[in-house]
Amino acid sequence: MGGGKVSNDTKRLPTTHSSNWPSTTAPSMTMGSAQNRHSPPHYTGGFRTTLTFFILAICSLYILYSFLFLSRDSCPTTTTTATVLDPPTNSSSSSSSSSSSSQDYDLQDYLDDERKLVPIRGPFRYDTELKHIVFGIAASSNLWDKRKEYIKTWWRPKETRGVVWLDKKVRIRRDEELPEIRISGDTSKFKYTNRQGRRSALRISRVVAETLRLGMKDVRWFVMGDDDTIFVVDNLVRVLSKYDHNQFYYVGSSSESHVQNIYFSYGMAYGGGGFAISYPLAKELEKMQDKCIQRYPGLYGSDDRMQACMAELGVPLTREAGFHQVFIRCEIKTLKTVIESAYYFSRTCIKI
Incomplete structure (x- = not known):
């Protein structure tokens, strides 16, 4: 029996061994695969x-x-x-x-x-003339008798175009060489909460929009100033000729008073020195300005309201040093000398 068991176990061992081990053909398949992997196709x-x-x-x-x-x-x-x-x-x-x-x-x-x-190159490439500029002048009826003399020093009848915007009617003489006079629209519906300022800032801030609504033809620029701003019109034309009037431009300068710039803004055009707005920008301003100034009742004056609306339109200030807000202590008789000096130094306007 022991021999039988041994013989039986011996017979089963090769079967178990052969079933667990890989057959002799496997290595040849593996080698064949390796050969196929390392030898690229003929094509x-x-x-x-x-x-x-x-x-x-x-x-x-x-x-x-x-x-x-x-x-x-x-x-x-x-x-x-x-x-x-x-x-x-x-x-x-x-x-x-x-x-x-x-x-x-x-x-x-x-x-x-x-x-x-040769194409015209350099800064002066746009043929802007005086006839393409319309002035919007903010004035007060209380000071009109004195301030109108400032306007006479630079206004050119039948050449310059513009409107003086007053808060109420004043007496005028037909022989006076002055711009057309109009009364500003009612601003009582607008909020004004600044205790240090005056509500007239609302009226003045809308001068450009109201001038645009007059529908004047062939306008490229609207230039705003106060009734005591002296414009050197030839220099103004030369400066504005540098810019494409078909684009959005808000051209002006900050105050020459450091304290004012700190209190208000260095990025704001001061209306006393005058500033210019291109016609396409004025059209966009007119559409949204009334709603814009309603959102800023706490602002002080008209210039910062204008800057706030320009910021909403995404138009920054284009600085031109020629827009001066200089306070000159002089009489009307000496203004001729002041204007000649301003012309010599290429100023566009002066705040008196």
Whole structure:
């Protein structure tokens, strides 16, 4: 029996052993897989060659197209530059036709052609004239008899356009050379809670919007000032000509008093020195200003209300140092000297 058991166990061992161990064919499959993994297919080399030629062809086409594009753009520029910068000469390298045409040129012809070909560059590129500017002047009936003399010093009848906005009617003479006088709209519906200021700030802050509503034609700029602001109109035109009147512009300057700038703002245009608003910006201001000033009843004056509305419109102050708010202690008779001095120093306006 012991021998039988031994023989039976011995017979079963190879069966168990052969069932648990991998068969002899497994290593060959594994090796075959390894061989397949390390040896690439025969068509890979051809595919890579085709892809390489395709990429090279694309790059060549791109370079050729770029060269043709740049050559096409550079031709007019080269011709224009030569025409503008190089006066016609009779050099030996020129062709017979160009030499004959050059002889017909004189200096005046060259200058005329240069004006036509050279675009206007630099700061003064917009042909703004005095007729394109409309003045909105904030005035008080209590001080009108005195302040109107300031306006007479710079106002040009039949040349300047604008309106004086008063709080109530005043006596005027027909022979006085003054702007048109109008009465400001009612502002009693607007809130005003600043105890140190005056409600007249609400009326003055709406001067630009009310002037716009008059519907004047061919307007590019609205310029606001006080009745004691002296505008040097030629300098004002020159300054505004630097800016595109089709864009949003809020042009002015801060006060020359450091204390005032700290108390109010360095980013605010002071109306005493005058400020300018482009026509498109004035249109947007007119649409929203009444609602805007209702949101700021605690502000002091008209200038900070204007700045608040400009901030809501997203338009910052464009600084121009020529808008001066200078307090000059002088009589009306000496204003001629003051204005001549202001003109010499390229000021656009002065607060008297």
